[in-house]
Amino acid sequence: MSAISTVGDRVADVPFLEKRDLSLLLVLPGLFVFAAFMLFPVLYLVGISFTNAAPANLFAGDGAFSVLTFGEATFVGLRNYVSVLTDPQFWNSFGITWLFVATSVALKLSLSITIALVVTSDRVRGKRLMRSLIVLPMGLPAIFTITVWRGIFSSAQFGLANQLLGSVGIEAIAWLSGRWTAFMAYNVTEAWLSYPFMVIITVSALQDVSEELHEAAKVDGAGYLSRFLHVTVPSIKRPVLFAAILTAAASFQQFLVPYVFNQGGPARANELIVVYGYREALSFSEYGRGAAISLIAVVFIGTFMWLNVKRGRLAEGVSEQ
Amino acid sequence: MSILGGMAGKLGEGARTLVLAPVETGRDAVYTLRRIRAGEQSPRGPAKSLLATVGALALCLALLFPIYWILMAALSSTGGSIYSSGGLALVPANPTLKSFLWVVGDLIVPAYTVLLNIPGTELALAFHTPKLVLLDVSRYGIENPSAFKHFLWNSITVSVPTVLISMALVVPAAYALSRRQFILRRKVLFVYVLMTQVGGGLGIALLIGLYTVYVQFGINDNKLALSVYYAATAVPFNTWLLKTYMDGIPTSYEEAAIVDGAPTWRVVTEVILPLSAAGLATVFIFTFLTGWTEFVVAQTLLGTQNYTLPVGLYSLVSEYSIPWARFSAFALTFALPIMLVYLVAQRYIEGGLSFSGMEG
Numbered sequence: 043m044s045a046i047s048t049v050g051d052r053v054a055d056v057p058f059l060e061k062r063d064l065s066l067l068l069v070l071p072g073l074f075v076f077a078a079f080m081l082f083p084v085l086y087l088v089g090i091s092f093t094n095a096a097p098a099n100l101f102a103g104d105g106a107f108s109v110l111t112f113g114e115a116t117f118v119g120l121r122n123y124v125s126v127l128t129d130p131q132f133w134n135s136f137g138i139t140w141l142f143v144a145t146s147v148a149l150k151l152s153l154s155i156t157i158a159l160v161v162t163s164d165r166v167r168g169k170r171l172m173r174s175l176i177v178l179p180m181g182l183p184a185i186f187t188i189t190v191w192r193g194i195f196s197s198a199q200f201g202l203a204n205q206l207l208g209s210v211g212i213e214a215i216a217w218l219s220g221r222w223t224a225f226m227a228y229n230v231t232e233a234w235l236s237y238p239f240m241v242i243i244t245v246s247a248l249q250d251v252s253e254e255l256h257e258a259a260k261v262d263g264a265g266y267l268s269r270f271l272h273v274t275v276p277s278i279k280r281p282v283l284f285a286a287i288l289t290a291a292a293s294f295q296q297f298l299v300p301y302v303f304n305q306g307g308p309a310r311a312n313e314l315i316v317v318y319g320y321r322e323a324l325s326f327s328e329y330g331r332g333a334a335i336s337l338i339a340v341v342f343i344g345t346f347m348w349l350n351v352k353r354g355r356l357a358e359g360v361s362e363q
Numbered sequence: 364m365s366i367l368g369g370m371a372g373k374l375g376e377g378a379r380t381l382v383l384a385p386v387e388t389g390r391d392a393v394y395t396l397r398r399i400r401a402g403e404q405s406p407r408g409p410a411k412s413l414l415a416t417v418g419a420l421a422l423c424l425a426l427l428f429p430i431y432w433i434l435m436a437a438l439s440s441t442g443g444s445i446y447s448s449g450g451l452a453l454v455p456a457n458p459t460l461k462s463f464l465w466v467v468g469d470l471i472v473p474a475y476t477v478l479l480n481i482p483g484t485e486l487a488l489a490f491h492t493p494k495l496v497l498l499d500v501s502r503y504g505i506e507n508p509s510a511f512k513h514f515l516w517n518s519i520t521v522s523v524p525t526v527l528i529s530m531a532l533v534v535p536a537a538y539a540l541s542r543r544q545f546i547l548r549r550k551v552l553f554v555y556v557l558m559t560q561v562g563g564g565l566g567i568a569l570l571i572g573l574y575t576v577y578v579q580f581g582i583n584d585n586k587l588a589l590s591v592y593y594a595a596t597a598v599p600f601n602t603w604l605l606k607t608y609m610d611g612i613p614t615s616y617e618e619a620a621i622v623d624g625a626p627t628w629r630v631v632t633e634v635i636l637p638l639s640a641a642g643l644a645t646v647f648i649f650t651f652l653t654g655w656t657e658f659v660v661a662q663t664l665l666g667t668q669n670y671t672l673p674v675g676l677y678s679l680v681s682e683y684s685i686p687w688a689r690f691s692a693f694a695l696t697f698a699l700p701i702m703l704v705y706l707v708a709q710r711y712i713e714g715g716l717s718f719s720g721m722e723g
Contacts, residue, residue, distance in 0.1 A: 065543035069551055072532035072598045079595035080558075080565075083572030090572065101578055160422055165415035167391075168384055172423050174709060178430070181705025183656035185673040186698040189680050190433050193687065200687045202432055234429070297567045297659060302677070316567050323571045324663065336568035343565065351557055 084340070087333045094118045095329035115330075122334040131310065132335065135318040142228065142314055143293045149233045150289055154240035155282070161241070162248045173245060180238035188302045191231040192218075195303070203227075218304045221311045228299050228312065235299075236292060240285045247281040248274070287350045294343055315339045437462050437691035461503060462692035468508030470498040509693060514675035521586050521593070521661070521671055522654035528594035529601060529650040534643070536598075537605035538635060542617075552606075558599035566596060567659055574663055584666040592660065593653045601646045608642025609635060648708055652701065672697050 090100075093115040102114040126132050160166065161173050179187060194202040195217040204214040217223045251274055259269045297316045300306040306313030306321065313321060316339055323332025398404040438458040472495035479488040539545070540552060573592065577583040612635060620630045636643070658673040665674065676697055679690045 065539040065545040066547060068535035068539035068543075069545075069548075072536040072602060073551060075532055075591070075595045076558075076598040079573070079592050080569065083569040083576070086572035086576060087569060090575065095575075100575060157422065157426070160415075160419045163415055163419070165412045166419040167388055167412065167416045169419075171381065171384060172419060174706075176423050176426050177709070178427065178702065178705075181702050181709070182430075182698050183652075183673060183701055185656065185658040185677060186694050187429075189676065189690075189694060190429055192680065193433070193436075193690075194429060198687075200436070202429070234426075237426075295565065295567070301659075302680070320567060320570065324574070329571060329575065332571050336571055340565060340568050347557065 087337055087340075090115075090329055091122055091333035091337055092117055092119060093330050094121075095333070096327050097329070098327075100329055118330070122330045126331055126334050126338070132318070134311070135313045135315050138225070138312055139294060139315040142225070142232075142296065143290055146229050146232045146293045146296075147286060147290050149229055150236055150240060150293075151282070151286055153233050154237045154244055154285075157237060158241050158244035158248055162245055173241075177238035177242055179234065180242075184235065184298055185302070187235055188231060188298050191227070191234065191299075192303050195227040219308050221308060224304060224308065224312055227303060228296075231299050231303075232293060232296060236289055240282075240289060243281050243285045244278060247278040251277045291343060291347055291350075294346070295339075315342075433691045434695060436687050437695050439688055462688040463696065464498075464503050464508075465689050466509050466511045466692045466696050467498065468512060471496050509689070510675060511672075511693065511696065514670055514672045517586065517665075517669055518655055518671040521590050522651050524587055524590035525593040525597070525654035526647060526650045528591060529597045529653075530643075530647065532594060532598055533601045533605055533646055533650075534636075536602045537609055538631060540602065540606045541609035542635070552603075555599040555603050559603055570660060570663055573660070577664060583664045584669055586665070586669055589661060589664055590654060593657060594650070597650045597653050601649055604649070605639065605642045605646050608639050608645075612638045645708065648704060652704075655701065 089112060093112050095112055095115040099114045099116075100112060157176065161169050161176065163169075166172070193200060197204060197214060197216040197218070201214075201217070203217060208214060215223060217227050255273045255277075256269060259273050264272070295316055296314055297320065300312055300314050300317045301320075304312075305325075306317040310318075310321075315335065319332050319335035319339060321332075322328045322335055395404065395409045399406045399409065438460070472492075474494040475492045477490040477492070479490070481487060540548065574583065577588060582588040616634050616638070617630050620634050625633070654671075656673055657671075658677065661671050662674045662677065665671065670678065676690075676694055679686070679693060
């Protein structure tokens, strides 16, 4: 990594390359546009979260000026935050989100490591081909994959999950109408969506595991399991941890799966936090509350990622300089 | 062209290995079998390999089953099921392409009459172009084809500006970050890396703010405004990606060009950009796919007339009863090109995935 990030430094040592500060001008347009569409909405969200904004008052005025005054919405101080934080619905959503992070990350990790071990095993023939096949879902648009999985968990005659149950003589289940069956469906889908990413990373880590250590352990009489625990795991720990952090962040921000499956239902029971904020604002016209919820989610995910980038040295190449 | 050539070469290579793999395996198996017969090798090892391979193959098939299943649903006339009274059926009873015809709809170029006035006279030349019927689905008994082409057009008019805008923002920035030293360079890089890791969820959380601002400016149902948004969100990841590509180009090439007296702009256009062609192609694909596949923001901002393909796909599902065969055909027609692009670009993408502090 360091070799990559220090190219700039090496360039600095080349006497005839220009290195004037004007180069910042090449970066500024991108930075400016990005900030306009990321930073500005954040600030605006902060503003909205302190008002009683709803479509009726927010869009009352028109033109550029009413954007800054939040239409005719009035300032209500911390009322949105108080009402959100005292709402059991919020805590339900908050809890189910963390539960989802825990269960889906565990599922994703175990599934991906199993797959990665299988497609790197010495005993398996045609590994390369299998590897490029199984990461195929990564190339599919998320909305495609998720609607297909919604079909799989459909309780209609078409639903694959019920067909498979039916073929072994088990009665059909209304997957998306039960709280925990729906939650399970989210987990399975999320695992299927993100296993290719983790498999790619784990496979490339497994290929770096030293053969000699394995051989040495074999000579010492270590079985498969103890070799896995004492040789393989320590050498793939870092990359897998990295993937787990990213995938945990993805789970925390999962929106499409609950939204497409049953809008976080049944009866708002499984609204993951991002869905909760979105629905509160755009389905129930409570913009102020929605903004407050979204901001709380952003603060959580921001802190989580910042800690990881700092502590886990994810951006090593950058922070080193 | 060289990129396309390279990609075609790699595809060909892949296809060759794919075709030759069974032959090789067969040869291997025969050889092993002979050795076992001759008593030169114990059958335990090969048996284990066979078992492991079969197991791995089963795992692969299980993982890819949903894709197979949706394909079969599209081919069946009713969106049928793999489980019927006759037990499990892996191929639909009466496979038909009708659903795909429904998706594509009529392909008819209507007749036009072109009038050319001859200057200075009252005369005009009239040309009649013939009506071109490439595909008339009503002949196959399909009355109301889908609005696929309409959605497709919307998607194109969103994606193409997205690519143009984001390339204009990303390429200069990547060059500067890779090749120049300037104040705030490290800070910009750090922010970009941080932002590549905070994914789409942030965008959805910010959607409320974005939506309000867009509505107040009256641009919420504007495809160009959506493109600008997509381009903006694509900036950090793609700038970072292209920067790492450009970092791989040795500085000695530039030095040589400068010694030969080339001005900076020629160094950039004739050394840096051609050599980072693969990186540019990856960024091109990624930014294009941003506009092509994004769903939530498009669904929130756009009105029915401007629906893009993903939103159009979802609008089929949100109805109470879902026409599964048609839905599947629509979904596959939407996803297949992307899947092919992904297959071609797989190596680059996998290379790009290990970009962030993996070693160490």
